[in-house]
Amino acid sequence: MSKRKPEKLIDENDVRIDGRKLNELRPAKIEVGVLGNADGSAYIEQGKNKILAAVYGPKEVHPRHLALPDRTLLRCRYHMAPFSVEERKSPAPSRREVELSKVIREALEPSVFVEYYPQTSVDIFIEVLQADGGTRCAGITAASLALADAGIPMRDLVVACAAGKVEGRLMVDLTDLEDKGGEADVPLAFMPNLNAITLLQMDGGLTIDEFEKVVNLAIDGCRNIYTLQKEALKSKYIAVKEAVEE
């Protein structure tokens, strides 16, 4: 609560408080294969967001009665570190985290060939180390890479990005400040090669026309992050290839 809310989030030239244009994403850094124990892992920094994702599986299901006869049990836990936000967050899962874990799992599941591994589970863990708006989206982007890194067969990568309306203007990739001070926020996850929207939420107020524009902004944002996502995945295996050839 130490930070004062600024008067305006966008200036008269449509420049945002962090210097970005309306359709400009925050700088992002993505890395694949960052954790030793996990079958697959990824790390993303998007603006001030710092998020780790790890995948364990396919493996035996615990407890066993949860196993599904015809497909793998995909589980997901989205969790925020107590120190990831301004005021300490209790480490116990909040209702928000329970809901996000559910929608993130449902955003990733369409990309996974779950029918390949019946009677098993694939567990996805997303840890938000530092949060600054758009953590569910960055979390999905990282978790999808962690799934790929774990060698889980997938139809496409899932990439996510939010767009919204702040002070009457439509913009992409809202920071926490913009989200809280703005009129609407629409997080969206997307499989770029299948043109499939796998996560869509909204809160705020938008007319149908504005909503259509916001969704298109978010999809454009997804396509941009997708380029980084692919590069991150490739660069891990290029590094492996070089190490093998040496």
Added chain:
Amino acid sequence: MSSSPIVVRVKQKRIAELISSGRRLDGRGLTDYREVKLEVGVIERAEGSARVRLGKTEVMVGTKIEVGQPFTDVPNEGVLTVNAELVPLASPSFEPGPPDENSIELARVVDRGIRESKAIELEKLCIEPGKKVFIVFVDVYVLNHDGNLIDASAMAALAALLNTKMFNYEVEGGEIKVKPGYTPLPIRDYPIAVTFAKINDKLVVDPWLEEEQVMETRLTITMDKEGKICAIQKGGYGYFTLQQILEAAKIAQEKTEELRKLVVKG
């Protein structure tokens, strides 16, 4: 009712075939709601209450008002709290215990509709800025689950809020003194949720349980009285195309208006 994956696949084929020819197992058209029955004031002990029957789905909502502390970031506003219980008597698939992800999602989607449309004039519920405000508890109680709990719950919550009476009071030396008589809870908007299921690449409105069991995915759009979208939630394991989402938004605009007339009378 909690079907095995094989039973679901057999059903899925039949339901999907019908839907691709524009029909449904229970005889409805693709954008028809089941019959909505609404009663208000069903629980005298609650400050407001409503029971909604959507076909065989049955949801009761009771509201309670208490005095408590405001959130520090909005010291001048009352507090809204929505909770949902999937009561075990409502379905063989509901189990006793702490709220699971489904009931949390249900509560949060209903909450988002009310909150984002600014339906309750929360700023009028401040007693002493930063210290004392009214807290409005909206408790969603699912009594019979036959699909589309979100729309039924959202309707019941709105009806219960419109039915909510607050006691009159005055503040004397920091203490609240109850005065005789009641005033209605100040409500300025009427959010209505419309839920779609995607089955065999087609959208149907108000899925009942059998359709929910076979649907690929689900989309809920909540709109305020001006037809603006105030909340959206996608659920389920499938995906939507952009065209499907925009089509759903157009249908939702029509349907929310239709349903709103049932809940908000006069």
